[in-house]
Amino acid sequence: MSRNKKIIKNIVILIILFFVFSKATGLYLTPLSAHENSERSIHYGPSEVIHIEDFDRGKYILCKYDKWVSCNTVKRELFFFWRFGSQVTGFENDKAKALDYTWGMSYENYKLYGIINDDKIRKIQITLNNGEVFTETEFYEDLFLFTWKADNDDQSWYFNNIKGYDSNNNIVFEDEY
Amino acid sequence: MGGVNVDFDKGLIGGSTVLLILSLLEETDRYGYEIIRELELRSDKAFQLKEGTLYPVLHKLENDGYVESYKAKGDRGRDRKYYKITRKGKKQLAKEKEKWNIFSMSVNKVIGGELYAPR
Amino acid sequence: MPLDKVDKFLENVLSYIKFPFVKDDIKFELESHILDRINYYMEQGYDSEKAEELSIKDMGDPKEIGILLNKQHNPFLGWILKITNGMVIFFVILSIYFVGVPLVISIFSRNPIKDIPKENIVYKIDTDEKVKIDDTVIRFTNVVYDKNGDMNIFYECYDTKFWGRGWSSSAIGDIMDDLGNTYFAGSAYSGGGIRTKCKRTVSDFSKEADTLIINYDYYNRKYRVEIPLKVGDTNE
Numbered sequence: 001m002s003r004n005k006k007i008i009k010n011i012v013i014l015i016i017l018f019f020v021f022s023k024a025t026g027l028y029l030t031p032l033s034a035h036e037n038s039e040r041s042i043h044y045g046p047s048e049v050i051h052i053e054d055f056d057r058g059k060y061i062l063c064k065y066d067k068w069v070s071c072n073t074v075k076r077e078l079f080f081f082w083r084f085g086s087q088v089t090g091f092e093n094d095k096a097k098a099l100d101y102t103w104g105m106s107y108e109n110y111k112l113y114g115i116i117n118d119d120k121i122r123k124i125q126i127t128l129n130n131g132e133v134f135t136e137t138e139f140y141e142d143l144f145l146f147t148w149k150a151d152n153d154d155q156s157w158y159f160n161n162i163k164g165y166d167s168n169n170n171i172v173f174e175d176e177y
Numbered sequence: 178m179g180g181v182n183v184d185f186d187k188g189l190i191g192g193s194t195v196l197l198i199l200s201l202l203e204e205t206d207r208y209g210y211e212i213i214r215e216l217e218l219r220s221d222k223a224f225q226l227k228e229g230t231l232y233p234v235l236h237k238l239e240n241d242g243y244v245e246s247y248k249a250k251g252d253r254g255r256d257r258k259y260y261k262i263t264r265k266g267k268k269q270l271a272k273e274k275e276k277w278n279i280f281s282m283s284v285n286k287v288i289g290g291e292l293y294a295p296r
Numbered sequence: 297m298p299l300d301k302v303d304k305f306l307e308n309v310l311s312y313i314k315f316p317f318v319k320d321d322i323k324f325e326l327e328s329h330i331l332d333r334i335n336y337y338m339e340q341g342y343d344s345e346k347a348e349e350l351s352i353k354d355m356g357d358p359k360e361i362g363i364l365l366n367k368q369h370n371p372f373l374g375w376i377l378k379i380t381n382g383m384v385i386f387f388v389i390l391s392i393y394f395v396g397v398p399l400v401i402s403i404f405s406r407n408p409i410k411d412i413p414k415e416n417i418v419y420k421i422d423t424d425e426k427v428k429i430d431d432t433v434i435r436f437t438n439v440v441y442d443k444n445g446d447m448n449i450f451y452e453c454y455d456t457k458f459w460g461r462g463w464s465s466s467a468i469g470d471i472m473d474d475l476g477n478t479y480f481a482g483s484a485y486s487g488g489g490i491r492t493k494c495k496r497t498v499s500d501f502s503k504e505a506d507t508l509i510i511n512y513d514y515y516n517r518k519y520r521v522e523i524p525l526k527v528g529d530t531n532e
Binding site (some may be wrong): 179202208210228229232233240255256258 | 316324332
């Protein structure tokens, strides 16, 4: 076989093997591809991606699927690849509440996300156990996302309470952990 | 027996080098020196390439897929790089033979003059 | 024979060749040729020095040979071939590990049914109920009720899309019976490989139930499998 044919043969083999390898290991070339595949293999979705936010290990993908809201995480691995998210499935939105939310963490990365059911809410504020306060007025359609990074692994960084305010700064919704 | 020491224009030989080499390989696998010797013997030394220039031709034939090489022991027990014609090479050889036939017939027609003139 | 004129000639030719990995092969080939020629001349009666001289002259211009040979051994393509060869080997090894090994495990994996000793079986039912959610196929094969009051559900699980190894949950749904009971406690076992043999056990399953119901209803995926009991082989 001539040298050029060998090169082409190699490239074809590599494409096939890479595809097989990617499916077998859960490593993907794009974050969205890792996200979509993680949803399908856990039998959730396909959800509509509303917002993507970077954090130091990868990306948070804030989505809506039917009556559920989720925030999947995809992590960068080996420079080029993206790995399956963890916390793929969402929570079911309770429309009776002015806003509904959930929160979680992975090592020192925390996230709290949710959906606003009462559009009077213009501002959301969360307080952690250690007193830190985060405020958000930027929403993605009707979804919101808070992310924070802890300095250590004690509970002082846990979520404590959440408050939703209207445009006149009245509290429309309140909840505690 | 004495060879006719004809001074062939290198261009003529160059053009049919592939034909000659593939032809010799079609008969049997050979290594470089063998090809040179066989050319000398059969042409009564009319064909005498600058021997080193055979190898770029062989390597090109291999790149193009017309021949394959392998190592084996020749006579004298020394390891040698043998060349073998491939199926693609045999097809190319047929084409080259065809081209040569047409070429030599055309030349003959021109120089033959009356002998070949249409009646 | 010292042959350094030959060596010099070869070094000269090789100096025009840019792709390093092909130099040894070329040196070997040209050297063999020259040695053959030297033998030929010596058989004709020349002395070794003269034979060497003539043979080198017969080869031709080393620069011309070197340049022509270099044209046939493009370093860029040569490197691409080498690199892709290496990558193929690398990915073949990875594939053997990630695909070959699970495949072998699949073929040789033990059937968890064999874990239940025959004396413990109260009744065993063979079934063939197949369901599919997204790309995962679950095929329920047997149900065994044992003397501990455990209901053991055996099923096979595989992916229809290229060995998807994702977060396939071993949750097959809610385990219920026709009397309205739902069972939560229990254990799950999942063999490895591509066509995974699995077992789900729930404890304190009712003796009086006529039907085992496996109901999956999550995130808009639904299936319901009903397996009639007390029609299989009893072991009284």
